[in-house]
Amino acid sequence: QSALTQPASVSGSPGQSITISCTGTSSDIGAYNHVSWYQQNPGRAPKLMIYDVTNRPSGVSTRFSGSKSGNTASLTISGLQAEDEADYYCSSYTFGLSPAIFGGGTRLTVL
C-alpha cells in the first residue's frame, strides 16, 4: 500500500479559496466513502476537519468542505484566514495491509 498523494504545498491570500487534492486508488478512496481530512499545527496532534468525504465535526468552520470524484478527494477552504496556515493530511479507509492510509501532507501557507 502506498501513501495517498497530496501536493507538498499550496498557498493563498486571505479571503481566497484553495483546494487540496488527495489521490488514491480504486482500493481506497475510489472504493469507500470514508475519506477524512486532518489539520495539524507544529508540535500539535492532528485535528479532524472532515469525515466521510463531506461531513464536518461539531465546531469545525463551515469554510471547510470536502468532496470526492473517482479516486481523488479534495478539501476546499474558503475565505482563507491566517489561522488556517497548517499542514493538512488526507486519509482513507482501505481493505488491505492496514485499514487506514494517510497522505504525505500539504503545507498551506496564507500569504
Added chain:
Amino acid sequence: EVQLVESGGGLVQPGGSLRLSCAASGFTFSIYWMDWVRQAPGKGPEWVANIKGDGSERYYLDSVKGRFTISRDNAQNSLYLQMNNLRAEDTAVYYCARDLSMEQFDYWGQGTLVYVSS
C-alpha cells in the same frame, strides 16, 4: 470533555522495549475502537494498531506484527501498546486516537515520542 493522555515514550536502544499508555476520560471508553497512530519526523501519520471496545479483536500494521501488542483495560479507561524488539524505523511520535467510525479519528492525544537509537 474528551481527553486522551499518552505516556511512556522515551529513548531506547535497538532491540529494546517500551510500554506506552493512554489514559482516556470524558467518554464511554468501552464502546469505542481505539487506535495507535504514529508519525515519524516530517512524515504523514501511519496507522499502527487498533482494538475493539471489548478487546475481542486486534489488528496490526504488518511491520509491527509479532513485536507490538495492543491492549486495553476498560475498568481503568486505559489503552496500551507494548513495543518489543524496537527498530530505528519505529522512531516516531505515537498517538492514541479514538475511532469515530471506519478508521476516522475524532480525538487524538498529545502524543509521546519514541526514539530508537544506540
